[in-house]
Amino acid sequence: MDLFLHLCVMxxxxxxxxxxxNLEVGYTGLFNFGHIAFFGIGAYTSALLTLQQVPFELSLxxxxxxxxxxxxxxSIPSLRLRGDYFGIVTLGFGEIIRMVFQNxxxxxxxxxxxxxxxxxxxxSYRFATLPQYLLLTLGFAALTFLILRIxxxxxxxRVLRAIREDEVAAEALGKNVFFFRIKSFVIGSLFAGLxxxxxxxxxxxxxxxxxxxxxTILVLLIVVxxxxxxxxxxxxxxxxxxxxxxxxxxxxxxxEWTRYLAPLQQMIFGGLLIVLMIFRPEGLLKEKGxxxxxxx
Amino acid sequence: xxxxxxSILNGILAGCIYALFAMxxxxxxxxxxxxxxxxxxxxxxxxxxxxxxxxxxxxxxxxIALIPALLLTILLGIGMDRFVFKPLRTANRLTLLIAAxxxxxxxxxxxxxxxxxxxxxxxxxxxxxxxxxxxxxxLNQVAIILTSIVCIVFVYLLFHRxxxxxxxxxxxxNLELARVVGVDSKHAIQFAWVIASVLAGVSGILLALDTNLxxxxxxxxxxxxxxxxxxxxxxxxxxxLLGGIVIGLAENLGVLVISPGYKDAIAFxxxxxxxxxxxxxxxxxxx
Numbered sequence: 001m002d003l004f005l006h007l008c009v010m011x012x013x014x015x016x017x018x019x020x021x022n023l024e025v026g027y028t029g030l031f032n033f034g035h036i037a038f039f040g041i042g043a044y045t046s047a048l049l050t051l052q053q054v055p056f057e058l059s060l061x062x063x064x065x066x067x068x069x070x071x072x073x074x075s076i077p078s079l080r081l082r083g084d085y086f087g088i089v090t091l092g093f094g095e096i097i098r099m100v101f102q103n104x105x106x107x108x109x110x111x112x113x114x115x116x117x118x119x120x121x122x123x124s125y126r127f128a129t130l131p132q133y134l135l136l137t138l139g140f141a142a143l144t145f146l147i148l149r150i151x152x153x154x155x156x157x158r159v160l161r162a163i164r165e166d167e168v169a170a171e172a173l174g175k176n177v178f179f180f181r182i183k184s185f186v187i188g189s190l191f192a193g194l195x196x197x198x199x200x201x202x203x204x205x206x207x208x209x210x211x212x213x214x215x216t217i218l219v220l221l222i223v224v225x226x227x228x229x230x231x232x233x234x235x236x237x238x239x240x241x242x243x244x245x246x247x248x249x250x251x252x253x254x255x256e257w258t259r260y261l262a263p264l265q266q267m268i269f270g271g272l273l274i275v276l277m278i279f280r281p282e283g284l285l286k287e288k289g290x291x292x293x294x295x296x
Numbered sequence: 297x298x299x300x301x302x303s304i305l306n307g308i309l310a311g312c313i314y315a316l317f318a319m320x321x322x323x324x325x326x327x328x329x330x331x332x333x334x335x336x337x338x339x340x341x342x343x344x345x346x347x348x349x350x351x352x353x354x355x356x357x358x359x360i361a362l363i364p365a366l367l368l369t370i371l372l373g374i375g376m377d378r379f380v381f382k383p384l385r386t387a388n389r390l391t392l393l394i395a396a397x398x399x400x401x402x403x404x405x406x407x408x409x410x411x412x413x414x415x416x417x418x419x420x421x422x423x424x425x426x427x428x429x430x431x432x433x434x435l436n437q438v439a440i441i442l443t444s445i446v447c448i449v450f451v452y453l454l455f456h457r458x459x460x461x462x463x464x465x466x467x468x469x470n471l472e473l474a475r476v477v478g479v480d481s482k483h484a485i486q487f488a489w490v491i492a493s494v495l496a497g498v499s500g501i502l503l504a505l506d507t508n509l510x511x512x513x514x515x516x517x518x519x520x521x522x523x524x525x526x527x528x529x530x531x532x533x534x535x536x537l538l539g540g541i542v543i544g545l546a547e548n549l550g551v552l553v554i555s556p557g558y559k560d561a562i563a564f565x566x567x568x569x570x571x572x573x574x575x576x577x578x579x580x581x582x583x
Contacts, residue, residue, distance in 0.1 A: 224394060
């Protein structure tokens with residue numbers, strides 16, 4: 001039963017994480033290949049603050065703000081340019097942030113990691129047991145889903161899609177493409193920070209090794225497998241992939257196999273991305289009403 | 297003072313290697329107009345191919361193992377194009393880049409699967425360097441500089457003196473126009489992959505000689521190669537050379553002031569700085 005609940009919590013956290021990336025990759029057409037950085041920033045900020053006895057409500061808000069601010073700072077130099085540059089800058093940023101977690105030992109304890117992150121107390125209710133935590137993540141996931149749905153169905157969301165399809169046309173209609181992209185990226189980073197925070201308080205131990213390229217690939221795969229630019233795509237993708245990933249962990253395979261199993265599993269993720277892009281780039285669920293497939 | 301000169305020498309040395317990375321990356325960018333995110337893995341596999349051929353059961357000496365290692369790297373480069381990028385030639389950019397990222401991850405973990413995640417070297421003993429004017433330089437390092445010069449001269453001759461090189465430049469300038477005047481673009485693209493793979497293989501081997509081998513070495517070097525490319529102007533091979541040397545120098549002089557833990561972040565810093573202060577210069581070559 002605990003196993004099942006654990007699986008649910010992980011899936012839901014990844015749903016939030018994937019929804020935030022879907023806003024950027026799926027709806028706005030931003031090539032964010034370092035999404036894990038914002039997940040990590042959220043996790044570390046909230047963990048460090050709550051370990052200093054700052055209340056969870058405040059820590060959460062500061063963690064979200066930090067993720068958003070870093071998203072904003074990163075987007076200024078890189079979003080003016082075409083997608084490839086943005087892709088490589090975010091990819092690099094993901095690595096650099098991990099380097100910071102590793103090197104700033106005075107703050108993050110470096111490779112030792114941060115143990116004993118307290119379970120969240122929200123309005124004096126402590127979410128300590130698995131079912132309680134499941135409730136908490138479920139609440140946040142529903143909130144994220146609703147907020148993103150409202151954003152994407154608003155005129156603002158339509159502009160984002162217009163930019164994705166044809167940047168020049170959107171610009172010609174008087175939309176400032178640069179500012180819309182920044183907004184989309186900051187909102188995406190914020191929700192990635194939320195997912196990171198929830199994850200950190202769930203595992204209660206974080207270290208730089210948790211925020212690698214693997215996580216970026218995994219969340220990207222969730223989005224494109226489920227169907228980028230769809231509301232339910234990230235949900236479906238997270239169910240399929242996290243189930244696969246976490247159940248491998250509980251198969252109790254001999255320890256000497258992990259030397260081969262871990263890279264093998266990651267090879268499958270990489271290979272799956274390629275195969276999907278070649279044979280079914282739209283993923284399992286197809287975005288409704290999308291006709292044009294051209295564009296940049 | 298000696299310390300400073302030593303750092304400058306090490307910087308130029310690393311810079312030569314980065315220049316070779318960047319030249320390959322920018323070559324593919326020029327011809328196919330996308331950033332090959334798996335270029336770093338081409339570098340890494342080049343180095344591992346040599347490791348593979350020098351180890352059991354082959355046990356070849358380095359100069360002999362070099363040729364099959366480079367041939368295998370070429371095969372990998374051509375294979376990448378044939379099985380991943382060619383089917384996606386007409387796909388949109390996001391699809392292409394996600395596939396490239398997936399390929400990069402696949403190849404990185406492929407190396408980890410075969411050789412494990414630990415640091416490896418070619419197993420040469422560390423020799424005391426020659427001392428010239430108070431600077432120490434090892435024979436390996438002399439070889440690195442010489443090999444880089446040979447590669448650069450070779451690329452120069454290829455591009456400016458050979459028919460194939462000219463057709464490659466034509467394709468990278470304007471694919472449609474090149475086709476109209478009868479340049480065989482498929483041939484040119486394939487040849488670009490061969491050259492890029494050779495450059496990647498050679499630079500990977502040189503880097504592994506200078507430092508070590510590790511499956512994760514591809515990604516961080518991709519960022520360095522890209523930073524060098526940006527510095528020199530995207531699609532410009534000579535700019536890439538200059539950019540590489542600047543990055544190499546900045547890294548080795550930078551660690552005199554900041555923590556060595558951030559050495560690999562310096563290239564990234566330069567890249568962001570370039571994007572901030574000179575965005576227009578980078579837009580020179582849009583599709």
